[in-house]
Amino acid sequence: MRETRSATIARDFNVSPASIASLNKLSDPNKLRIGQILEIPGATPPPTTPQHPLPAALKTSLDKTPVRAGRWKYIVIHHSATDRGSAQGMDHYHRYKRHMENGLAYHFVIGNGKGMPDGQIAVGQRWRSQLNGGHLRSEAQNRVAIGICLVGNYNETTPTPAQMRSLSALTTYLMQRTRINATGVRLHRQINTRPTECPGKKFPAKAFMQTLP
Numbered sequence: 001m002r003e004t005r006s007a008t009i010a011r012d013f014n015v016s017p018a019s020i021a022s023l024n025k026l027s028d029p030n031k032l033r034i035g036q037i038l039e040i041p042g043a044t045p046p047p048t049t050p051q052h053p054l055p056a057a058l059k060t061s062l063d064k065t066p067v068r069a070g071r072w073k074y075i076v077i078h079h080s081a082t083d084r085g086s087a088q089g090m091d092h093y094h095r096y097k098r099h100m101e102n103g104l105a106y107h108f109v110i111g112n113g114k115g116m117p118d119g120q121i122a123v124g125q126r127w128r129s130q131l132n133g134g135h136l137r138s139e140a141q142n143r144v145a146i147g148i149c150l151v152g153n154y155n156e157t158t159p160t161p162a163q164m165r166s167l168s169a170l171t172t173y174l175m176q177r178t179r180i181n182a183t184g185v186r187l188h189r190q191i192n193t194r195p196t197e198c199p200g201k202k203f204p205a206k207a208f209m210q211t212l213p
Ligand SMILES: [Zn+2]
Pocket: 077, 078, 079, 188, 198, 199
């Protein structure tokens, strides 16, 4: 086995040997194995790799739902404006209190650990059956807008890291499935025909948009 020095690689990439050693947790930066894969500081992953992929089982399950070309034009992000909640609880509320015959107004719900596991993505019947949403004031918009609701009140707190990873993964997946680009990804307040704060003042919109392809 030949020995390679990370100092040589550092020079080639114009970065410091110490930064390579710390990023790759190298005990001895002067000894590298042939074929060892190193991360180079400042290097960005290829753009085709989603930052946060969906769990494989969920992706397999979502892949089974046929999506007609042109069916959807927007992906709209909401918060529940409550500290806790679940897809089941919201379904009950929308079905029996708001009298929506298709129940849960959103296509997806992402839990925050209170009422539903943190970061868990619940797939609603409106997605499975490709039904219109019930999450916007305008029925014309509901016909073409996928609704994702994060459990939490983001006027008070921020989403959990697990929620943001799941939201990024789900939105990226849906953009690919529906051929919607980043301009079609909207916060509720950016699309609603009546003023709303949804998804809350503390929702990290800019950081979220940066995770999208
Ligand atoms: Zn909303």
